[in-house]
Structures are given as structure tokens and as C-alpha cells.
Amino acid sequence: MSVATLHGLHRPLGSTGLTVSPLGLGTVKLGRDQGVKYPSGFRIPDDAEARQLLALARHLGINLIDTAPAYGRSEERLGPLLRGQRNDWVIVSKVGEEFDDGQSHFDFTPAHARRSLERSLQRLETDFIDLLLIHSDGNDTAILRDSGLYEALADFKREGKIRAFGLSGKTVEGGLLALEQGDCAMVTYNLAEQGERPVLDRAAELGKAILVKKALASGHACLGAGVDPVRASFELLFSHPGVTGAIVGTIDPLHLSHNVATAATVIAG
Template sequence: MTVATLHGLERPLGSSGLLVSPLGLGTVKLGRDQGVKYPASFRIPDDDEARRLLALARDLGINLIDTAPAYGVSEERLGPLLRGQRDAWVIVSKVGEEFENGRSRFDFSPQHTRLSVERSLKRLETDRIDLILVHSDGNDVAILRDSGVYQTLAELKREGKIGAFGLSGKTVEGGLLALEEGDCAMITLNLGERSELPVADYAAAHGKGILIKKALASGHACLQPGDDPVRASFELLFRHPGIGSAIIGTVSPKHLSQNVSTAATVIRLKSY
């Protein structure tokens, strides 16, 4: 049986110059099992399991990987795991949130922003990160206007240390402001939460990038009644012209393959 993949379905992430697969692999589960909101418990995979998961993602046509300093040891693990594969991946990381001793803390200052990016470069064993997003605490507009984080990211982009920047936010106002001066916004969009759709609409009209977080409501969508809630979720996402990629966080090879097959089917049917 031929397995549906995402090969050939890459799409531009706005005008950032990045070409991304419609699904990206979220890696919080590679580094952190505290303070997460998944419906079922999980075990952080060992290096061999993580290596096989990444190889499967590549085989299925995924080229986007999403990580963050707040994802425990995710960045530190990805550096060695991705050795020799750098050009095969679009790497997204973040600044602003740290997770220590079971709690998050936030720092959006220029000093910490630069320190965070330099640290991520070392952890990921790379000389560039394709996209850095501000990991918002919810005060999107104040962060963007008052902290200096965006100005620092613009400097790092000019220095060639990052390729693009934007905001992983929580409000429409923040998402719109992020796109005015940045390259990309990561928004929440799923069957039960559609309030940030205006951000995707703006992105489509202005050549900006959109990534989707919680596309399956952190796994809760899979528990909803209906014939195929995953397919319904992807139909919602991929009919919108502004959306570049949806980040799916899983450590299950079975779930990863099923998600890719469903997304590929939805996208190919949409193109006819």
C-alpha cells in the first residue's frame, strides 16, 4: 500500500523565503513532561526512539521542526540528533520563556533575547536558526511595543543569525501587530478555537507567514465525537490561503503517519 506523504506539498511561509511542509513536528515531548496539557500521559523517548521519529518525519515529507528553550532539554537533544541533516530542516525556536523547576518565567529584554538566541545556536549546533518566535505570556501588544524584543530580533536577522522572526501570541491585536513589523505569527486555530482567524486573513492579504499551534487542541480534538475529527481539523486549516504549516507535537510514529496521511489527502483533494 502506498503511504500518502507531504513530499511536493511544501508551501512558502509568507515572503520569508522559507518553504515549509504543511505539517511541522513539535518537539516539546522530546524535552519536557511537566506542566503540559496533553490528555494522556507520555514517556519522553530515548535517543534511539527520537532519532527514528525524526527519520520517519523526513521520510513522510516533513521539513519543519519546532522547538523552544521552554521545552526542557528539547534544543540540547536536537543538536546531536540533527547532525549532518541541517539543510534538510527548517528550524523554528523561540525567545522569552524559560521553564525551570516546573515553572515558566518570562524575559523579553534585549539582553536576554540575544543571550537566548546565542544559546539556542549552540544547543542546536548550527550557525543560523530559520525562524525565531517570541514566546508570549499573553501580553502580546505590551511585549512588542515596550520590551525591545522585536528590535533585537531585527538586529539578529541583519547579522544572519536568524532568517526570520515573529510572535507566538495569544491575541488578535498582538498577532496583527507582530505581522506589521515581523515575518510570521504563530496562532491557535482548531475546531473549538477560531478567534485568531483575522490574523491569518491579514497574513494572506499581506504576504506574511502563519504557523498553527494546537491544531488538534493538544490532542483533545482526537477525543471529540464525529466521523474523523483530525480530518475535519485539517480541512479547516488547509482551506485557508494564509496558513503555511500546522505544528503537530507527537512522539508516536503511528500518530505521526496517520496525521501526515490525513493532511496529504485533504490538501490533494483541495487542489482538484
């Protein structure tokens, strides 16, 4: 039996001109094992394991990869791991959050964003980032209205250093504001948390992109006996016309294959 894949199921990332797989690979577990909220511990994969995981993702039709400076060594590892494959991937990274010595700290100034972007380009060994998101601390509207950061991202886009920009936020107000002037909102939306649904509704109206984080509730998704939580999660997500894709952060090849086969089955109907 052939495994269902996401080849042929790619869709537009809003109005950016980019086309992405409905599932993206989250890479926090490639770079950091401190201060992460997962139900069980894990070991950061070595280069050989990470390379195999990325090769499997490509084989399964995934072309969307999500990283961030706050994901420890994720970006600097992905640069060499993706060498020679730049055209095969749509890369999402972030600005605003740093992670050092086991602690997060935030800087939403335009000057920091420019330094952060240049560092990300160097680490990822690329001339441009496809989608750059603000890694919010939760003060979404203040960041968007008062920091000058969103204007800086628009400048980066005009300069060709990024293809698109948006906000990885925590509030409905922030998500709505991010969509008005940007290309994408990354929101939490899963079986347990659906408070940001108005952002999905608005994205569908505007033709803007939505990427869902914590789609499987960071591995905490659980339902009644006999119900596949992954399938139920994807049925919720992909029934909404505003959802472009969901980021899944597994480093287990079997989980990744199951997630892809399930999503492909749900989307293909």
C-alpha cells in the same frame, strides 16, 4: 498501498524565501514532561526512539521542526540528533520563556533574547535559526511595543543569526501587530478555538506566514461518531489561504503517519 506523504506539497513560508512542509513536528515531548497540557501522560522518548521519529518525519516529507528553550531539554537533544542534517530542516525556536524546576518564567529584554539565541545556536549546533519567535506570556502588544524585543530580532536577522522572526502569541491584536513588522505569527486555531482567525485573514492579505499551534487542540479534538477529528481539523486549517503550516507534537509514529496521510489527502484535494 503507498502512504501519502508531504513530498511535493511544500509551500513558501510567507515572504521569507524559506519553503516548508504543511505539517511541522513539535518537540516539546522530546524535552519536557512537566507542566504540559495533554489528555494522557507520556514518557519522553530515548535517543533511539527520537532518532527514529525524526527519520520517519523526514521520510514522510516533513522539513519543519519546532522547538524552544521552554521545552526543557528539547534543543540540546535536537543538536546531536540532527547532526549532519542541518540543510534538511527548517528550524523554529523561541525567545522570552524559560522553564526551570517545573516552572515557566519570562524575560522579554533584548539582552536576554541575545543570550537565549546564542544558547540556542550552541545547543542546536548551528550558525543560524531559520525562524525565531517570541514565546509570549499573553501580553502580546506590550511586548511588541514596549520591550525593544522585536527590534532586537530585526537586528539578529540583519546579522544573519536568524532568517526570519515573529510572535507566538495569544491575542488577535498581537498577531496583527506581529505581522506588520515581522515575518510570521504563530496562532492557536482549531475546531474548538477560532478567535484568532482575523490574524489568518491579515496574513493572507500581506503574504506573511502563519504557523498554527494546537492545531489538534493538543490532542483534545473530538467530534461525533464516525468523524475523524484529525481530518476535520486539517480541513478547517488548510481551507484558509493564510495558513502556511500546522505544528503537530506527537511522539507516536502511527499518529504521525496518520496525521501526514490525512493532511496530504486534504491538501491535494
